[in-house]
Amino acid sequence: MTPPIVAGVGMTTFGESPERTSRDLFAEAGETALEDSGVPREDVETLYVGNFMGDLSENQGHMGPLMAKSLGITAPATRIESACASGGMAVRQAVMAVRNGEADVALVGGVERMHNMGTAGATAGLSVAADDLWEIQHGVTFPGAYALMAQRYFEVHGGDREDLAHVAVKNHANAANNPLAQYQTEISIEKVLDAFPVAPPVGLFDASPITDGAAAAVLVSEEYAEANDVDDSVTITGTGQGTDDLALQHRESLVWTPATVDAAEEVYDDAGITADDVDFLEVHDCFTIAEVLALEGLGFYDEGEAITAARDGETTADGDLPVNLSGGLKAKGHPVGATGLAQISEVTKLLRGDHVNSDVIADADTALTHNAGGTVATAVTHVLEVDR
Template identity: 40%
Template sequence: MRTLHIAGAGMVRFGKFPASVTFEQLACGAARAAMQDAGASRKDIEAVFVGHVFGGPVAGQRVAVELGLGGLPVSNHENYCASGATALREAWLAVAAGLYEVALVIGAEKMTDRIKGGVAPDPSDLDAMQGFIMTAGHALSARRYMADHGATREQIAMVAVKNHEHSQHNPYAHYQNPVSLEQVLAARPVADPLGVLDCSPISDGAAAAVVCSREGLRRLGIVEAKPVVRGIGLVSGSLRTGLHDLNEEDISRRAGEQAYALTGVDPEDIDLVEMHDCFTIAEIVRLEGLGLIPRGEGARWTQDGHTRVGGRLPVNASGGLLSRGHPVGATGMAQVCELYWQLSGRAGGRQVRDARLGLAYCKGGTVSGTDGGSVTTVVVSA
């Protein structure tokens, strides 16, 4: 397969925007920033791949027209929280197949005028019919993890403390202020034991990248080395019968194994991780599911500072979903932008020293009776 390079990346700051700020404006803002970073003009772009959930069936086409890219091949990718990374995966495969030399990938979402309160599965899903919301599922996960591994409420809360500490140095983050352990523990309860600071916010935002083959780099006049997308795993939830450990994260294990097989890397080779921490406990159990942290030790790793910038395995240097924000269609591409900046040495005060290999993980959606909807694992190297 041909190599996929990230020639440039761009984001708009995540946050809560008024209704007058549209999905298209957010997406175009990130896309223009990525094109400027790559030195790419409109005539250089050969195809557009757009990940989103609530943008509508031809959201990508609307964005392309506003960018002056109307008439190009445009595809829309909806895979819930994994949508942005799924769009990147399709661009990777298209460039690898020789269809294009230069492509634009965008992840975008306008959520704050569409989503209120807890996010639930699709209304037709059996879990949704029983009143299930995502927070409740992760609260059960936290309780089970604490019972099985002796983890404390304080250890789980430290994920939020760490990620908010990191986001102080991320100009694109929704929140850019530190929080204390006492603030996390005293925050308004949502689903015991999780409080509001254990939950990622409803956000608006967009992130984008210009990706290309080696020939594409030459066309853009780029001579310096650029980060390479080594491979992207994609798995969906499998049907589960009988009794299962709530935190077994088999879908994460399978996604990790697929990524490691595609790229030829070992979990021990990973220098930093952008993890889908929609809730504090999710960061812990998914790191363990990927084989990056020994089973049952994630909470202690967090408490001991191993997952901070400067630790053994820095996780969510960007602030993660908890602090950078979680506009669902944009999240996967925001993670990839962060890996690009980290591996290019351009991450400022949150820079991970000597980072050479990064992994981004997204898990999106639920399907009743399975271990999840979809998971993407993106491996990027310097």
């Protein structure tokens, strides 16, 4: 079992394009990934599609075959849905398919169309990632759920809105030069603190935006890469997954995410590394508090300690552990089914040296991605390594 090679990656520009269908977005990202890899489409042996709510946003399920055909691919095609972790979970299936010899070439992509639903429609659509009986029917939406988590964090561990504001400011700064990011703008602490309150303590700039977009990657086996002269510098050396209750009320703690902990344990074991070996990472910052909880669950900080990581400059681009150099969900954007693939795409480019922020981590060889669904009822992680 040899780790799959990331032969190529691709992304649409993330942003607002309500007129573009999922198939249109997916085809662009997939085509870009195929071109980047040099792999001809007829060599693709399996296709995995991450999508969360096409059924609701454009009356379209059964996206496996639809996305395959949008790319002119006839290989077996499978849709994976795990809420906002749909993309990362699709990557996980593709990783397992290639490393186990089920396929020599896998195309994996994620896509989400959201703006056509309107803000209220998208918020309602996103809510089906929560527990209908115990949360949705009682009015819980995700800004509210993460607000509960942030409030509880402040009570248990301390910290305040300004600590969280540093997360948003950092991620916007990272996205400022990223041509694919939805918001290529720096913001100030004051702007975050003064923003419209969505669900206190979550303000407008504590939340990731509604985004249309797609991202994709081509994974190939070592044998295929050797036989076809494919760039084999970046590999996915580990995958991990964790599961928790959908409803917050069924959990022991609002400020500890066992799904992330389980996904971290598995991915480190799988890759044969520890958290200390990770040079930089992309985490699921759907809300600023989510980045804090991710850094603790992944083992980079003790419980209650990550709240000041951005403020202290430890996770900024020039810090010891750069987090979300792409701009993260906050500033790069969060087309939910595509997010896990966007992480793979951005990290691959960062490791290869062809990302706008590659200079920041010029000597790095090991990166981690963390993609979550709901209030982290699903977490999925991958370790990517480069052979420079």
